[in-house]
Every structure is written in C-alpha cells, then in structure tokens.
Amino acid sequence: MRLARVVLSDPEELAAKACEIRKHIVRMVGAASSGHPGGSLSAADIVTVLYFNKMRIRPDDPKWADRDRFVLSKGHAAPVLYAALAEAGYFPTDDLVTLRRIDSHLQGHPDMNQTPGVEMSTGSLGQGLSAACGMAIAAKMDGADWRVYALLGDGEIEEGQVWEAAMTAVHRKLDNLTIFVDWNGLQIDGPVSEVKSMDRIGERFAAFGWHVIEIDGHDIPAIMGAIEEAHETFGRPTAIVARTVKGKGVSFMENEVGWHGTAPKPDQVEAALEELEGSCKGGVA
Amino acid sequence: MSKMIATRAAYGETLAELGAHDAKIVVLDADLSGSTRTGWFAAKYPERFIQMGIAEADMMGTAAGLAATGKTAFASTFAVFATGRAFDQVRQSIAVPGLNVKICATHAGLTVGEDGGSHQSVEDIALMRVLPNMTVIVPSDAAQTRWAVRVAAEKNGPFYVRLGRAAVPEIYDEEAEFELGKAKTLREGQDVTIIACGVMVSRALEAADALGAKGIHARVLDMHTIKPLDDEAVRRAAEETGGIVTVEEHSIIGGLGGAVCESVCSSAPVPVIRVGVADVFGRSGKPDELLEAYGLTAENIACAAERIINMKKTH
Known part of the structure; x- marks a missing residue:
C-alpha cells in the first residue's frame, strides 16, 4: 500500500515544517557533538519547499x-537533507539522532548507498553540479519529464569545477535543471567577501548563460515562485540565487562563522530548541 | 604476431559495436574524441555521445550523474588527465559511490611519444589501483582490449582501462579467452617468472625467447587485471619458479610491480626485480626510442631474469 505523501501548499504550513526541520538539525548535530549546523539552517526553507x-x-x-x-x-549540510528525508517519510525520524555514529546510515556527508533518498554521494565540494548535469542529460536523452535540483554553497562556488559544469548546463540547454545557491555569506575562514570576493553571484551565472532569479532564501512564497519560474523557463537552466542567513532561526548562531562546523552543547541545544519552538508557533521561521 | 594495432583503436571499434546492442551505453570525451577513438561511437550514435570540452573534472562528475540514473557511462581522455587532473572527481563521484563509470584512458605511458613528459602518465595505474571499488585492466593487445571493453560494459561498477597511443603487435587471436582477475599464462617455465602488462607483454615474450636460447625456461604471465590481482598466480610463480621480474610501462612504484610485491610478500616471499620507469618523468622522443632510453627493453627484462636466477643461487 502506498503511503500518502505529504504535500504542503500553504506557506505557513511549509514554514512550520521548515521549523521542525531546523529543530531536527539542532538536535541531531547536538547529539552527534559534531557536524555543520550553520549552513544546514540557512538552507532549511529551500529544502523544505523542494521536498x-x-x-x-x-x-x-x-x-x-x-x-x-x-x-x-554542499554535502556538509547533510543534516538539513536528512531531516527533510525523515520528515518526508524515507526513514524514521528517530534515526536522525544517530547522525555520524559508527552504526548509523547517516554519514557525516551524504552517501547514496546508505541513506534512502540520497541521490548522490557528495562531500568534496564543487562536484554536485556536474552530477546533476549528468542526471539532467540522462532525462533529456530518455525523453523523461523528471527534473533535477541541486543546492550549492556560496563558498563552494569558488571551486572551478562548478563553472565547468555551469558551462555544460548551458551548452546542453538543461532547462530541466534548477540550482540554488545558498548565499549565506560565510565560509570556514571567514566572510566569503574576504576569502574570495564571490560577490555578484547572479551576474556571474547570468554571464554564463543561465536564467537567474534572485530571492530572499527564507521567503517561502518567493522560493515557490522562483521554482515555478524555473519550470517555465525553456532552453536554459535556472540558478536561484538565494540570500540567506547562516544559522537562521537560532539567534546565537545567526551570521556567526564559528557555527559553520561546530556542534551546540546540551544547554545550547535546549536554548536553540526553545527559540525555534517559539517561532514555530508563530508560523514563520 | 605480425599485425600492429593500437589498443585505443580496438577500444574505439568495440565501443562503436557495443553501442548497437546496449542502449544504456553513453560516451563522454573531453575534446580528444579523435585521439581516443570515441569519435567512432559518436559518428554512429551522436545522441548518446556527450562532448564535455576541455573539462575533465566536470566530465567525471557528469559521467557519475549519468550512471546514477542507470546509464553505463564510458569516459575517455588521455590517461594523465583522466587520473591526475580529475583524481578527486574519480574518487568522490565515482569510486566512493561505486557508480557504473568506465574510465577508458588512452595515451598512457611513455609511448605517447613526442608530446613529452607532461603527457606521459607514469603514475596512473598507482592512482587508480589505490581506490576502493575500482577495477583496473591494462590490456596488452587489440584482442584483449576488445575483451576488456566488453567486460567493463557488462559488469557493474567503476573500471579503469589503460590504453595506448602507439600500434602494438597482436599477441592473441580473436578466439582467445580471458577472465577478469586471472593472469594469462603465455609461456610455461620453472626457472623464473616474468609478469608483464600492457605494451610490455610482447617485449616480455621476446625476452623469454632470448632466455630460452640460453636454456633458461621463463614463465611469462600477462597480468591484464591489475586489480583485483591474481594473487594465486603470483603465489604459484613464487613457489614454483623462485623469483619474479615485473615489467610495465609505468613507474616501478605503485603499479604492477608494486602490486606483485605486495602480493608475494604476504604469500611466498621471493626476490622480485621491477622493470619499469625508475621514478622519473618522461620526455619527448619516438615511442621505441623512449622505451629504449628508459630501459623498457627485452634485453633488460632478460638481464633482470638472469639476475633473479643468480639471486636464487646465492640464497
């Protein structure tokens, strides 16, 4: 018997789901005492709308x-993906707190052979867009109508392979491919602007021939609208450049580079969950 | 042994043939399809050929994405770029997930010739062999290449097939049978074993003939599969002949010689001399001149075999 798939269309319901996903992220990274909360929280609204x-x-x-x-x-944001997959029903939400444990199927970075719903093993940055292009090419070859999405970090696009793949996607007119750039402005060694000046991201993709949409990556109706626009864009791929806040939803993590790859301690988990609980009730994260 | 054909040509022909029978086969190339001979597939099946441009890293990742959807993806470029330039992509996007990508790399080793050291991979076998999930085949002639390409297409998982630019003698007829992971015994012998792969197999046979004229009976193994290595054949060679010479158009570090040494150390330790490129990069020259200059000759193989026999006597 097929289980009914949860599809939410009300932005407020989606915001509440994103809030649940943020709580999972905090709990699982806290339980693992390691992992990447900042870039997982920044992508929570985008991933929620997709799933x-x-x-x-x-x-x-x-x-x-x-x-x-x-x-x-950006494979280090595995917690946001795992939380969405569990909430969507790919595996029990109880599994989430096993993140990074020796006996867990939830590896530190996504592993397509271990976790149901993970489509590509990632972790070494800059490689996912090439794989997504390969998938989109396969769909075109087969005349299939399924679509491919990829999520990249703003720091990640310092990797040259991203721009090789950006050329491939345009050359092959992969209009079945939509990417998000999670533009949270921070990478491990500091602000992206100081590390490699990766500004004007939208213009860069546009110069490569992509259809570019710039949005607030925490505005759920805007995310929905951008994906719909991508679906109606033919002959070229779409890059949704999403301005986000690293650590979004947990005030002491927001815009703090230290929370890129640091796990919250038990009291910090408590405080974060309490804050998220309040915003969940408020309906919008 | 009269006809000469490059293994890259046998690859191109076989790939174009397989395309007719297996619609899942797709082929990627990075602006070298004329040289790698994937262009022959492209001419017949343009809809299943993906020109990636000069972007080897992107090619490996794209091949992985295609494989993730159920395609059998053949990705070709020169060996030096396939394994070195795109090593991390081969590792993370292909080997880690064990995806069905066949890296068929041409222009391996010194016999690239005039292009020189920048283009001559002397380290590719080592780089690919060290990756978990990767099968590594180094065909010695056209018939064996046809088998290698077919077996790569049939079996699921990542393969590295090392091919050459220069024409090499035919060793096998079309009826010859090969088995993945099983060495092919070309000469029986009890005095010493020569284990060779790729273009050096024909020279190993010349060496065995020269040794035979001196009354030395050398066993010759064509170790076409470097990984998984035929440990049983190595152990038998060690136990039955007491010493081994390895021969490859690759660094003496990490390739066939390295693999045989690792194997023999844990089964039946005997002296091993590795004939190969002595931890240096190549240079420009004609293929035969280069093999001569770097000591990859039948004379050197025979000399190494006689040294092994002397070492056996003093032990």
Whole structure:
C-alpha cells in the first residue's frame, strides 16, 4: 500500500515544517557533538519547499524511476537533507539522532548507498553540479519529464569545477535543471567577501548563460515562485540565487562563522530548541 | 604476431559495436574524441555521445550523474588527465559511490611519444589501483582490449582501462579467452617468472625467447587485471619458479610491480626485480626510442631474469 505523501501548499504550513526541520538539525548535530549546523539552517526553507511542495517524489519508493532528483552539492549540510528525508517519510525520524555514529546510515556527508533518498554521494565540494548535469542529460536523452535540483554553497562556488559544469548546463540547454545557491555569506575562514570576493553571484551565472532569479532564501512564497519560474523557463537552466542567513532561526548562531562546523552543547541545544519552538508557533521561521 | 594495432583503436571499434546492442551505453570525451577513438561511437550514435570540452573534472562528475540514473557511462581522455587532473572527481563521484563509470584512458605511458613528459602518465595505474571499488585492466593487445571493453560494459561498477597511443603487435587471436582477475599464462617455465602488462607483454615474450636460447625456461604471465590481482598466480610463480621480474610501462612504484610485491610478500616471499620507469618523468622522443632510453627493453627484462636466477643461487 502506498503511503500518502505529504504535500504542503500553504506557506505557513511549509514554514512550520521548515521549523521542525531546523529543530531536527539542532538536535541531531547536538547529539552527534559534531557536524555543520550553520549552513544546514540557512538552507532549511529551500529544502523544505523542494521536498514538501515542489519535488515529485515517492518516499516509500526511493528508486522510483520518474522521481525528481535533488543533489546536495554542499554535502556538509547533510543534516538539513536528512531531516527533510525523515520528515518526508524515507526513514524514521528517530534515526536522525544517530547522525555520524559508527552504526548509523547517516554519514557525516551524504552517501547514496546508505541513506534512502540520497541521490548522490557528495562531500568534496564543487562536484554536485556536474552530477546533476549528468542526471539532467540522462532525462533529456530518455525523453523523461523528471527534473533535477541541486543546492550549492556560496563558498563552494569558488571551486572551478562548478563553472565547468555551469558551462555544460548551458551548452546542453538543461532547462530541466534548477540550482540554488545558498548565499549565506560565510565560509570556514571567514566572510566569503574576504576569502574570495564571490560577490555578484547572479551576474556571474547570468554571464554564463543561465536564467537567474534572485530571492530572499527564507521567503517561502518567493522560493515557490522562483521554482515555478524555473519550470517555465525553456532552453536554459535556472540558478536561484538565494540570500540567506547562516544559522537562521537560532539567534546565537545567526551570521556567526564559528557555527559553520561546530556542534551546540546540551544547554545550547535546549536554548536553540526553545527559540525555534517559539517561532514555530508563530508560523514563520 | 605480425599485425600492429593500437589498443585505443580496438577500444574505439568495440565501443562503436557495443553501442548497437546496449542502449544504456553513453560516451563522454573531453575534446580528444579523435585521439581516443570515441569519435567512432559518436559518428554512429551522436545522441548518446556527450562532448564535455576541455573539462575533465566536470566530465567525471557528469559521467557519475549519468550512471546514477542507470546509464553505463564510458569516459575517455588521455590517461594523465583522466587520473591526475580529475583524481578527486574519480574518487568522490565515482569510486566512493561505486557508480557504473568506465574510465577508458588512452595515451598512457611513455609511448605517447613526442608530446613529452607532461603527457606521459607514469603514475596512473598507482592512482587508480589505490581506490576502493575500482577495477583496473591494462590490456596488452587489440584482442584483449576488445575483451576488456566488453567486460567493463557488462559488469557493474567503476573500471579503469589503460590504453595506448602507439600500434602494438597482436599477441592473441580473436578466439582467445580471458577472465577478469586471472593472469594469462603465455609461456610455461620453472626457472623464473616474468609478469608483464600492457605494451610490455610482447617485449616480455621476446625476452623469454632470448632466455630460452640460453636454456633458461621463463614463465611469462600477462597480468591484464591489475586489480583485483591474481594473487594465486603470483603465489604459484613464487613457489614454483623462485623469483619474479615485473615489467610495465609505468613507474616501478605503485603499479604492477608494486602490486606483485605486495602480493608475494604476504604469500611466498621471493626476490622480485621491477622493470619499469625508475621514478622519473618522461620526455619527448619516438615511442621505441623512449622505451629504449628508459630501459623498457627485452634485453633488460632478460638481464633482470638472469639476475633473479643468480639471486636464487646465492640464497
């Protein structure tokens, strides 16, 4: 029997789901005492809209041939992906707190052979967009109508391979490919602007021939609208450049570079959950 | 042994043939399809050929994405770029997830020739062999290449097939049979074993003939599969002949010689002399001149075999 897939269309319901996903992120990274909360929290709204509104998926049949594919190119944000997959029903939410443990299927970075719903093994930055292009080329070859999404970090796009793949996507007119750049402005060694001046991200992709949409990456209706615009864009891929806040939803983590790869301590987990609980009730994260 | 054909040509022909039978096969190349001979597939099946431009890293990742959807992805460029330039992509996007990508790299080793050291991979076998999940085949002639390409297409998982630019003698007829992970015994012998791969197999046979004229009976193994290595054949060679010479168009570090030493150390330790490129990069020259200059000759192999026999006597 096929389980009913949860599809949410009300932005407030999606915001509440994103809030649940943020709580999972805090709990699982806290339980693991290691992991990357900042860039997981910044991407929570985007990933929520994909898994609970826009993507064509069957969580009880993860290998369904006609499913949409999502590639988490910034693989260190695995907690946001795992939380969304568990909430969507790919595996029990109880598994989430096993993150990074020796006996867990939830590896520190996504592993397509261990976790149901993970489409590509990632972790070494800059590689996911190439894989997403390969998937989108396969769909075109087969005349299939499933779509491919990928999420990249703003620091990640310092990797040259991203721009090789950006050329491939345009050359092959991959209009079935939509990427998000999670532009949270921070990377491990500091602000992206100081590390490698990766400003004007939208203009860069536009110069490569992409259709570019710039949005607030925490504005759920804007995320929904951008994906719809991507679906109606033909002949070229779409890059949704999303301005986000690293650590979004947990005030002491917001815009603090130290929370890129640091786990909260138990009292910090408590404080973060309390704050998120309040904002969940408020309806919008 | 009269006809000469490059293994890259046998690859191109076989790939174009396989395309007719297996619609899942897709081929990627990084602006070298004329040289790697994937262009022959492209001419027949343009809809399944993906020109990636000069972007080897992107090619490996794209091949991985295609494989993740169920395609059998053949990715070709020169060996030096496939394994060195794109090493991390081969590792993270192909080997770690064990995806069905066949890296068929041409222009391996010194016999690239005039292009020189920048283009001559002397380290590719080592780089690919060290990766978990990777199968490594180094065909010695056209017939064996045809088998290698077919077996790579049939079996699931990552493969590295090392091919050459220069024409090499045919060693096998079309009926010859090969088995993945099983050395092919070309000469029986009890005095010493020569284990060779790739273009050096024909020279190993010349060396064995020269040794035979002196009354030395050398066993010759064509170790076409470097990984998984035929440990049983290595152990038998050690126990039955008491010493081994390895021969490869690759660094003496980390390739066939390294693999045989690792194997023999844990089964039946005997003297091993590794004939190969002595931890240096190549240079420009004609293929035969280069093999001569770097000591990859039948004379050197025979000399190494006689040294092994002397070492056996003094032990």
